[in-house]
Amino acid sequence: MRIRPRRRAVVCPLRRIASACAVLVLVVPAYGCRAEFTPPGAPTPWPSEQARQWQWQWQLHGTLDPAVDADVFLLDPVATTAAQTAELRSRNRRLICQVHIGSVRADDPDASRLPAAVQGSTGRRPGSRWLDVRRWDDLEPVLADRFRLCRGKGFGAVALADADGYAQPSGFPLDFDDQLLFNRRLARLARSLDLSPGLVNDVPQVAALAPDFDFAVNEECVRLDQCAKLLPFADADKPVFHVEYTGSTDDFCVTTVGYGFASIRKQRTLNVWRQPCPLP
Structure with missing residues (x-):
């Protein structure tokens, strides 16, 4: 045969x-x-020579307007569609997704994955609860999937919101070092998933965390008299995306643009309306 x-x-x-x-x-x-x-999934670069030249938009509610004259868009990764991010990327916009890493709401798509033991007191967002950031093994898989959602939709950076539970009545005995460790772990996690990490508020920890993060997002440093505390980012030529909800841009832009921040005036609803500070 x-x-x-x-x-x-x-x-x-x-x-x-x-x-x-x-x-x-x-x-x-x-x-x-x-x-x-930049192809989807690659981390967003922040060239140091452009550190004082960014214009940005922060929109979490309302119909997204891709034609806003801004280099950077900070958006909700759940509400934003892949088609919208593709259009923004075709306009060469840098995209940041906002992820609440220290709190959960009952209507979050992944809320059922977080055991009751890690959910504490009422958070700052309506219907939210603070998370026990000491429980890394419980939180890491859920937060990693939130980051993967950002990457899958074409975001190249992630802004970590509610990163200051230690300074709030969270229902847990969290301290400064607990939060510091958690935030650093998340910055490393973001990088491992090809996302550029940014810190939202958490001003008391800025000096310690600036080396770990690529940019900062701040609310109302002028009204709260905290702008100087954000200089570790600006002095390292890292973007500081700053917003005020009250006051006139004619008044606060002089201070914040002088610091090197990218500043805008917004309504607290964070809809499409914005009033940017002029570039230096």
């Missing part, structure tokens, strides 16, 4: 070429256009 030689699987080079071309089509919208366009 004649034994036929076993056929070897052959991978067609044309198929490989076609796959590579498909990737290029996704990354570069048109030949020769926007060569600097």
Whole structure:
């Protein structure tokens, strides 16, 4: 009986070429256009030479307007669609997703994954509860998936909100070092998932955490007389995205732009309206 030689699987080079071309089509919208366009999933770069030249938009509610004249958009990763992020990326906008890492709301899609033992007192958001940041093994899988959602939708950076439970009546005996360890762990987790990490508020820990994070987001440092405490980011040529909800830009822009911040005036609802400070 004649034994036929076993056929070897052959991978067609044309198929490989076609796959590579498909990737290029996704990354570069048109030949020769926007060569600097960053593919989804890559961490957002923050060139030091542009540190004082950013314009930004923070929108969590209302219909997203991709035509806003801003370099950076800070958005809700659940409400924002992949089609919206794709449009913004086609305009060469840098995209930051906001993730609440220290609190959970009952209507969050992943709320059922967090055991009752890690949920404490009422948080600052309506319907939210503070989380026990000492319980890393319980929190890390859930927060990692929140970060993966950001990356999957095309965000390149993540802003960590509610990162100051230690300074709130959280229902847990959290201290400064508990929060510091948790925030640093999350910065490393973000980097491992190809996301640039940013710190929202948590001003008392800025000096300690500035080396671990790529940018800061701050609310009302002028009204609260805290702007000087954000200088560890600005002095390191890292962006400080700052917002005031009251006062006139004619008044506070002089201070914050002088510090090197990217400043805007917003309504507390964080809808589409914004009033930016002029660039220096």
